[in-house]
Amino acid sequence: MSDADQTRPAPAETARGPVIEIRGLHKAYGQLEVLKGVSLTAPRGHVISLIGSSGSGKSTLLRCCNLLEDSQQGEILFEGEPVKWRGTGMARAPADRAQVTRLRTNLSMVFQQFNLWSHLTILQNVMEAPVQVLRRNPAEVEARARALLAKVGIGDKADAWPAQLSGGQQQRAAIARALCMEPKALLLDEPTSALDPELQQEVVKVIKDLAGEHRTMLLVTHDMRLAADVSDHVVFLHQGRIEEEGAPAQLFGAPRSDRLRQFLSATMAE
Ligand SMILES: Nc1ncnc2c1ncn2[C@@H]1O[C@H](COP(=O)(O)OP(=O)(O)O)[C@@H](O)[C@H]1O
Numbered sequence: 512m513s514d515a516d517q518t519r520p521a522p523a524e525t526a527r528g529p530v531i532e533i534r535g536l537h538k539a540y541g542q543l544e545v546l547k548g549v550s551l552t553a554p555r556g557h558v559i560s561l562i563g564s565s566g567s568g569k570s571t572l573l574r575c576c577n578l579l580e581d582s583q584q585g586e587i588l589f590e591g592e593p594v595k596w597r598g599t600g601m602a603r604a605p606a607d608r609a610q611v612t613r614l615r616t617n618l619s620m621v622f623q624q625f626n627l628w629s630h631l632t633i634l635q636n637v638m639e640a641p642v643q644v645l646r647r648n649p650a651e652v653e654a655r656a657r658a659l660l661a662k663v664g665i666g667d668k669a670d671a672w673p674a675q676l677s678g679g680q681q682q683r684a685a686i687a688r689a690l691c692m693e694p695k696a697l698l699l700d701e702p703t704s705a706l707d708p709e710l711q712q713e714v715v716k717v718i719k720d721l722a723g724e725h726r727t728m729l730l731v732t733h734d735m736r737l738a739a740d741v742s743d744h745v746v747f748l749h750q751g752r753i754e755e756e757g758a759p760a761q762l763f764g765a766p767r768s769d770r771l772r773q774f775l776s777a778t779m780a781e
């Protein structure tokens with residue numbers, strides 16, 4: 512088998528299309544237009560990073576992807592399947608509950624503030640959704656959960672409470688929890704921003720490992736080095752529009768727009 516054959520996806524995979532595709536998405540909170548026609552594609556196995564100033568709409572875009580937020584116009588496709596809507600404009604909402612659940616359980620989210628359950632141990636946190644939501648076999652989920660905790664370097668913390676862990680360890684537990692759902696993509700919203708610099712690196716390492724395994728990820732980050740290192744494609748959002756996008760070498764090495772140049776010099780100066 513040639514190298515080309517090995518890297519080409521099987522026909523069944525291609526048929527399903529990108530994991531996530533967003534076409535011309537518009538989203539407003541009341542009078543405030545937050546997304547003004549954003550289009551984005553996350554092909555299987557790719558890491559797409561979203562960068563931009565605070566308030567540019569990055570979190571909103573992630574939350575629209577897994578339907579935590581409604582949107583008023585534009586399409587969202589999961590593995591080529593368009594989200595079904597009822598109503599239009601401000602009254603638009605997903606029409607098919609089963610579809611929403613399927614999409615949400617396939618796009619696991621990792622938040623800046625970890626959001627672990629404080630009354631559950633680390634192991635219970637990781638097992639909770641696969642057992643309670645997906646009704647998977649607890650023994651199998653436990654084996655997978657323990658393996659994932661070991662993979663993110665906290666195999667010895669399974670029986671600890673979240674409050675007993677450092678922020679970096681809690682965030683790695685949150686990533687293990689997201690992975691235990693066996694999602695088609697991970698959506699990470701500033702996963703390192705709440706951490707002290709020395710703890711950020713342990714989370715960065717986990718994200719780099721996942722990128723190396725060709726996990727599909729949508730990554731919102733302030734860490735330009737991380738975005739440059741792991742991304743296949745970088746999207747710069749400015750006031751709810753894509754101002755510039757491209758390969759990391761292009762975006763960081765030869766930014767074209769003034770706004771991106773300004774943003775990068777401001778971020779690098781931090
Ligand atoms: N639930 C909400 N209600 C009203 N306005 C919101 C809400 N969430 C976010 N916004 C506003 O939407 C804009 C984009 O926010 P956000 O997507 O969080 O940006 P970012 O993640 O890029 O910092 C901001 O002006 C923010 O104040």
Ligand SMILES: [Mg+2]
Nearest residue numbers: 569570571700
């Ligand atoms: Mg945000």
